[in-house]
């Protein structure tokens with residue numbers, strides 16, 4: 001895989017203007033994040049389960065929903081702690097989450113509305129709990145960074161799979177995409 005998770009995280013932090021102040025705000029509210037995580041998890045899967053296609057994926061295997069509730073709650077809390085202060089461990093974990101979704105065929109059409117739900121529900125909760133707007137700004141940024149990991153995993157895995165299967169170089173692959181998109 002060509003993507004180096006830590007490098008990608010650093011690039012996304014810069015692009016998203018996710019700064020030390022945002023990190024400090026999130027860490028200062030880590031207890032609140034942990035406390036609201038189970039409620040956010042319920043909102044999240046209630047939203048996903050309303051869509052027939054997504055509900056099918058979620059309920060395909062026995063025990064999957066229980067696993068998902070636990071891993072999503074953990075993921076939500078980690079946005080506040082940054083795991084290792086948004087270091088290697090955070091980057092590798094986000095990259096792995098991206099790969100899991102790619103393997104399951106869960107694409108942008110599923111993930112983008114899902115992350116929009118997280119942002120919306122957090123916004124509602126922040127208003128209800130009378131929390132500072134700074135938390136909302138910081139959380140929106142880290143949500144978008146996490147989303148970028150999942151989306152980028154999709155692109156990286158698809159292109160590397162095609163190149164591996166065909167032996168095409170990266171330059172040839174890019175040229176073919178550019179040519180192909182002209183005819184769409």
Ligand code: HEM
Nearest residue numbers: 054057058064067071072075097100104106110111114115
């Ligand atoms: C905001 C977007 C999302 C986040 C943050 C998220 C988070 C996670 C996490 C943390 C895991 C565990 C990964 C691991 O095992 O290492 C996971 C797995 C999974 N996610 Fe998501 N997810 C998102 C969107 C979706 C959507 C839209 C679907 C389905 C339509 C979905 C279905 C699944 C499934 C089926 C698994 C594997 C569960 C298993 O069998 O263990 N996820 N997700």
